[in-house]
Amino acid sequence: MEANDPGYFDEQAATWDDDPAKVERAAMVARAIAATIDLGPHTSMLEYGAGTGLVTQAMQADVGPVTLAEPSEGMRAVIRSKVEAGTLVAEAIWSLNLATDPVPEQATRPDGHFDLVVTVLTLHHITELDRVLSGFAQMLAPGGHLCVVDLDREDGSFHGHGFAGHHGFDRDDLARQLTSAGFGSVSFSDCGELVRDGVAYPMFLAVAGDRSTDQI
Numbered sequence: 001m002e003a004n005d006p007g008y009f010d011e012q013a014a015t016w017d018d019d020p021a022k023v024e025r026a027a028m029v030a031r032a033i034a035a036t037i038d039l040g041p042h043t044s045m046l047e048y049g050a051g052t053g054l055v056t057q058a059m060q061a062d063v064g065p066v067t068l069a070e071p072s073e074g075m076r077a078v079i080r081s082k083v084e085a086g087t088l089v090a091e092a093i094w095s096l097n098l099a100t101d102p103v104p105e106q107a108t109r110p111d112g113h114f115d116l117v118v119t120v121l122t123l124h125h126i127t128e129l130d131r132v133l134s135g136f137a138q139m140l141a142p143g144g145h146l147c148v149v150d151l152d153r154e155d156g157s158f159h160g161h162g163f164a165g166h167h168g169f170d171r172d173d174l175a176r177q178l179t180s181a182g183f184g185s186v187s188f189s190d191c192g193e194l195v196r197d198g199v200a201y202p203m204f205l206a207v208a209g210d211r212s213t214d215q216i
């Protein structure tokens with residue numbers, strides 16, 4: 001089964017955390033975000049495309065209430081089992097795909113908005129990027145930030161032939177898309193690399209600020 005196929009992430013979910021590289025990557029991403037954004041117990045966070053919740057697990061000591069959004073039922077089942085075991089604290093777990101679903105009413109202003117939206121290695125799977133980025137902008141509180149960690153532009157070898165998503169991202173192109181989607185300032189930094197089949201794929205951390213705060 002390929003990464004495009006419906007059910008791919010359901011199938012991967014039960015063994016996702018068995019790969020130490022995924023756990024280490026989540027910890028590295030958490031450190032990179034904490035070094036870039038002021039976090040605290042009042043920081044309300046949405047992790048979008050949360051998978052099994054590894055990134056939230058690595059960040060939860062530094063933030064306040066976390067909502068995890070994930071369209072794969074298999075992944076959500078792992079998240080629920082971690083919540084039941086007490087290894088993950090979640091205010092809410094949403095089945096959400098912003099490419100097709102409306103922005104949840106409770107997440108838009110003035111109520112229920114997030115100070116921080118984090119999404120890791122998820123956007124390259126999404127062809128309807130403008131719609132999803134605009135959804136993030138609507139869910140962000142004044143002064144809030146979107147943090148995207150994903151692959152820099154690659155030659156297509158990461159997912160291989162037939163993958164319908166993005167072959168990583170050109171940073172300037174993504175910055176333009178974020179601005180068009182309603183974000184203010186956008187900055188990029190290097191964020192480690194992901195090694196697959198002996199090839200190192202560089203990753204970035206993009207931080208996009210809420211536009212209304214930029215204009216104050």
Ligand SMILES: C[S@@+](CC[C@H](N)C(=O)[O-])C[C@H]1O[C@@H](n2cnc3c(N)ncnc32)[C@H](O)[C@@H]1O
Pocket residue numbers: 009022026048049050051052053054055069070071072075096097098099119120121122125126
């Ligand atoms: C490579 S995994 C990353 C999981 C997690 N962020 C991590 O770093 O361990 C990509 C995740 O994006 C989710 N995903 C794919 N398409 C999505 C979409 N349109 N909206 C939200 N999540 C999506 C998948 O179900 C999967 O859990």
